[in-house]
Amino acid sequence: MRNITEQSLQADIDAGKDALEDAKDGSEDDEEDTKSNTFEERRDEIMKMQWEMSMHLDFARFAAGNALDLISLALSADPNKRAPSSFSQTFRAAGLDKGFSFGTMGLAKENHEHDVVKTAELERRTEQQKKQDLVAKAARLQALDTATDEILKAAKDLEKEVRKETKYWQEIVSISDKGWPIHRMRSQRQPAPFAVRYGFPEANPHFKARGSAPLRMDKDGGIILDPNLALKPKTLRIRIIEGGRITGSSQLPVESVGEGLAVEKSIRLARDSLLEEELFHEMSLETRQLLPYGVRLRDSVITVDAPGMDTTTRQLLIDCIPREDKVPDGQDHTYDWLAQAIAEALRLLLTHEHSMRLYRRTQLPPPLTSRKQERKTPPLLRTLLAMLQHLQNVDSLFAYLNKVSNTLGGAGLETPVEASREESLSKLQVSLATSNNKDLSASDQLLNIFTRPYTGKATVTLPSGQGSPSEQLIVAIRTVIGAPTFGTEYRLTLPSSVATDLGLSTENRFQNTADIVSYLDWVLSLHIAHRVLKGEYADRATTKGTEARVTIASKSSKKGQSVKRNIKVELSEGLLALHLSNSEDSAQETQSWSGKGNEVALQEKVQEWVG
Amino acid sequence: MHELLLYGQVSAARHDQVLKILAGFAAMQPRRILQRRIIYRPEREPEEPGSHLRRGGTQNVAVKQKQQSTTPTQLYYTHLVQKLSDEDFGKGDSKASETLSADVDFEGGQEPRWSSLFEDMPDTGDRGVSIRFTNSTDLIGGDPHTFMITSGPNRFVTEYYVEGHRFVHGNVVVFLHRILHEPAVRNLQTGPKVNPPAFDSLQLLDQSGTYILEAKVRVQDFKDASVLEAGVNELKAFQTSMRGCVELSLPDRLTMDTRVKYKLAPGVVTKAQAQQAQAPQNR
Numbered sequence: 001m002r003n004i005t006e007q008s009l010q011a012d013i014d015a016g017k018d019a020l021e022d023a024k025d026g027s028e029d030d031e032e033d034t035k036s037n038t039f040e041e042r043r044d045e046i047m048k049m050q051w052e053m054s055m056h057l058d059f060a061r062f063a064a065g066n067a068l069d070l071i072s073l074a075l076s077a078d079p080n081k082r083a084p085s086s087f088s089q090t091f092r093a094a095g096l097d098k099g100f101s102f103g104t105m106g107l108a109k110e111n112h113e114h115d116v117v118k119t120a121e122l123e124r125r126t127e128q129q130k131k132q133d134l135v136a137k138a139a140r141l142q143a144l145d146t147a148t149d150e151i152l153k154a155a156k157d158l159e160k161e162v163r164k165e166t167k168y169w170q171e172i173v174s175i176s177d178k179g180w181p182i183h184r185m186r187s188q189r190q191p192a193p194f195a196v197r198y199g200f201p202e203a204n205p206h207f208k209a210r211g212s213a214p215l216r217m218d219k220d221g222g223i224i225l226d227p228n229l230a231l232k233p234k235t236l237r238i239r240i241i242e243g244g245r246i247t248g249s250s251q252l253p254v255e256s257v258g259e260g261l262a263v264e265k266s267i268r269l270a271r272d273s274l275l276e277e278e279l280f281h282e283m284s285l286e287t288r289q290l291l292p293y294g295v296r297l298r299d300s301v302i303t304v305d306a307p308g309m310d311t312t313t314r315q316l317l318i319d320c321i322p323r324e325d326k327v328p329d330g331q332d333h334t335y336d337w338l339a340q341a342i343a344e345a346l347r348l349l350l351t352h353e354h355s356m357r358l359y360r361r362t363q364l365p366p367p368l369t370s371r372k373q374e375r376k377t378p379p380l381l382r383t384l385l386a387m388l389q390h391l392q393n394v395d396s397l398f399a400y401l402n403k404v405s406n407t408l409g410g411a412g413l414e415t416p417v418e419a420s421r422e423e424s425l426s427k428l429q430v431s432l433a434t435s436n437n438k439d440l441s442a443s444d445q446l447l448n449i450f451t452r453p454y455t456g457k458a459t460v461t462l463p464s465g466q467g468s469p470s471e472q473l474i475v476a477i478r479t480v481i482g483a484p485t486f487g488t489e490y491r492l493t494l495p496s497s498v499a500t501d502l503g504l505s506t507e508n509r510f511q512n513t514a515d516i517v518s519y520l521d522w523v524l525s526l527h528i529a530h531r532v533l534k535g536e537y538a539d540r541a542t543t544k545g546t547e548a549r550v551t552i553a554s555k556s557s558k559k560g561q562s563v564k565r566n567i568k569v570e571l572s573e574g575l576l577a578l579h580l581s582n583s584e585d586s587a588q589e590t591q592s593w594s595g596k597g598n599e600v601a602l603q604e605k606v607q608e609w610v611g
Numbered sequence: 612m613h614e615l616l617l618y619g620q621v622s623a624a625r626h627d628q629v630l631k632i633l634a635g636f637a638a639m640q641p642r643r644i645l646q647r648r649i650i651y652r653p654e655r656e657p658e659e660p661g662s663h664l665r666r667g668g669t670q671n672v673a674v675k676q677k678q679q680s681t682t683p684t685q686l687y688y689t690h691l692v693q694k695l696s697d698e699d700f701g702k703g704d705s706k707a708s709e710t711l712s713a714d715v716d717f718e719g720g721q722e723p724r725w726s727s728l729f730e731d732m733p734d735t736g737d738r739g740v741s742i743r744f745t746n747s748t749d750l751i752g753g754d755p756h757t758f759m760i761t762s763g764p765n766r767f768v769t770e771y772y773v774e775g776h777r778f779v780h781g782n783v784v785v786f787l788h789r790i791l792h793e794p795a796v797r798n799l800q801t802g803p804k805v806n807p808p809a810f811d812s813l814q815l816l817d818q819s820g821t822y823i824l825e826a827k828v829r830v831q832d833f834k835d836a837s838v839l840e841a842g843v844n845e846l847k848a849f850q851t852s853m854r855g856c857v858e859l860s861l862p863d864r865l866t867m868d869t870r871v872k873y874k875l876a877p878g879v880v881t882k883a884q885a886q887q888a889q890a891p892q893n894r
Contacts (some may be wrong), residue, residue, distance in 0.1 A: 104861065361639065361779065365784065366829075367831035368828065368830045368842050370837070528793065
């Protein structure tokens with residue numbers, strides 16, 4: 001085969017060699033046709049072939065035996081290799097057994113330098129040399145040819161690979177530059193060297209596992225979107241329903257096409273979605289504890305009763321919907337601001353819970369005990385409920401207090417009211433400045449206030465007669481969703497002098513606004529009657545029992561008989577009324593104040609009546 | 612409360628690296644800890660070992676074993692631990708009138724800074740971790756030094772400072788620290804300083820600057836085998852994960868002995884000492 005080159009084949013074709021072979025084939029075919037002519041001829045032919053074959057075989061055996069014997073004999077010069085079995089059978093029988101000794105043949109290298117080669121032989125050799133050179137050259141050329149092809153192919157592959165890697169790395173760098181942490185994949189199962197982490201490190205374990213996605217390469221080097229990233233982004237939606245009508249809703253806007261790669265966008269969306277889903281998950285777990293507060297979870301919608309304006313019932317509907325969903329048109333947007341604020345507050349609370357988890361984790365752990373620590377759901381809905389309830393209660397109470405203050409002011413009895421809805425917020429700056437907790441950031445300390453009980457405080461300075469020291473009535477409003485009050489508690493602290501004068505206890509607790517309002521009405525009217533008026537007409541006035549009534553005798557006239565007049569003080573729904581009745585006749589007179597201004601002062605009126 | 616402990620060493624050169632590894636492992640920033648520890652020793656000398664056993668024959672009628680004497684047979688060194696911050700150092704020498712104060716302002720959200728600490732000798736059991744009983748009591752008022760002096764009665768031995776970083780990984784508390792002390796004045800002191808000296812003036816106890824890595828799990832229900840097992844396993848899991856970074860090992864329990872050793876009164880020659888003294892003469 002070595003001699004077969006393109007040229008030689010061409011030469012062969014030119015010389016018509018193949019034609020010859022064709023002719024040969026043809027003749028064989030012919031022979032087959034003629035062979036079966038006679039049995040005799042066929043047998044002779046086979047016999048001849050047999051003979052020829054056996055002759056060849058004999059000769060081959062003879063030559064092989066000779067070669068074997070020759071080599072064995074040559075080897076037998078070495079005493080170690082003298083084994084009769086290595087010789088052929090014939091040689092053993094005819095030679096060795098008849099005294100032919102080992103090592104009788106020697107071999108030596110010979111110098112052929114001075115050999116005289118015959119011309120024919122020389123020619124033959126040069127001819128062969130030439131042929132071999134030619135073949136070698138051809139083979140080399142062919143090898144070079146394939147090598148070039150291979151190298152070209154490899155270069156092409158390499159170029160493709162380089163382009164692919166460049167693109168992949170460009171995308172990775174671009175993602176990394178945007179601040180996403182990239183880390184190596186520890187498990188070798190997935191053929192992705194790197195993964196991006198976009199989840200929150202302190203998230204619920206279920207969501208933490210979803211917070212990372214491998215960055216795999218596709219055919220062109222782009223990054224394949226992981227199933228985690230390709231999920232439909234979701235968003236929290238809060239709707240406000242008043243009287244069966246949706247009056248406001250909040251929802252993250254559908255992501256506008258921003259700058260950057262598609263991967264970055266989907267990472268960002270996935271991150272947002274993860275927070276929203278975790279938020280909803282935690283809240284739906286929380287609803288189980290909040291059934292008594294009217295929180296329901298039905299059809300993946302959380303319903304929260306919220307105090308509404310005036311008398312309408314207001315409900316919050318919280319659900320988690322795909323982000324692409326459009327806001328239906330023709331909706332009322334009156335309370336969009338409220339819904340937005342609630343949604344933002346819930347998000348802030350969850351992120352606060354995340355940092356609190358880190359904080360708790362890094363504190364010295366309690367010693368191990370057999371009691372398992374249960375994992376508490378973060379207070380999200382609880383905080384929201386407490387806030388809504390607290391604000392409503394505080395506002396309604398403060399509205400009442402202001403009204404009363406106004407009315408009493410109109411009647412000439414100055415009762416300034418000082419109120420703060422949430423105490424710790426009002427002294428926030430001081431508490432943050434002096435805080436010595438280094439592990440919590442200021443924003444977390446701020447948010448921490450919301451997870452603690454809310455305490456509102458109102459201070460009412462009681463009207464007093466001239467000269468007597470001013471006394472203060474303190475109303476503290478505390479809201480906790482949980483033990484011990486499970487709602488709002490009002491604590492009224494009376495100044496001790498008032499308490500002793502009126503025979504009341506200094507501290508009273510109430511469960512709802514109506515209770516404390518009626519109690520305050522009563523206490524204030526009692527205070528006016530028993531202390532303010534009585535203080536003014538000290539020697540002439542008498543009071544009786546726990547009724548807001550004062551009996552004032554008229555100035556002792558010369559007649560000796562004084563007229564006793566009953567004055568009853570009534571304060572209700574911000575309206576102050578004085579009822580005058582005489583003990584003798586049934587004539588009655590009534591004067592009322594509503595705080596509209598330009599009215600006669602109470603004390604003057606009484607003066608006028610009593611004289 | 613019992614503590615499960617493992618210790619390792621980190622050379623000063625590797626400190627930063629190990630600090631970073633631990634921060635990554637525990638997923639938290641290191642928390643810098645500065646402490647002062649003051650050692651107290653009981654005033655009473657320990658009894659001679661075996662002195663409660665009867666020696667030789669007796670003519671007394673055999674009676675039941677005497678009631679356990681009320682005084683404890685073992686005496687221990689105790690610690691006073693003060694949490695410090697960087698600002699506390701180098702406030703200058705204290706005046707004679709100043710005293711230590713452990714008063715805590717709970718209203719202002721302060722945590723107690725002083726605590727008295729008792730550490731027992733580690734248990735003999737072999738669980739692959741060192742187990743010892745400890746008891747720590749926070750002091751929330753008064754002069755802690757006086758408290759310790761009178762509660763023993765104890766006397767002041769010495770004070771030293773601990774500087775390092777703390778990590779928390781699950782229930783394992785990792786404390787990478789080294790010990791500092793004030794050179795020279797140690798032997799002259801009769802009581803703890805009111806204000807610690809400047810931080811720069813402190814010297815390392817181990818001049819090479821090697822850090823100690825202490826991994827600790829605290830166990831409340833020591834009697835509950837499953838709780839103890841869980842604690843041991845968690846600590847061992849930490850040991851395994853740190854392999855190749857820091858080799859954590861079980862210290863020799865005798866090196867952590869907190870008992871006061873019995874010392875012969877001066878002048879008394881024991882039989883063994885007498886024999887030893889005579890031996891060369893006989894030769």
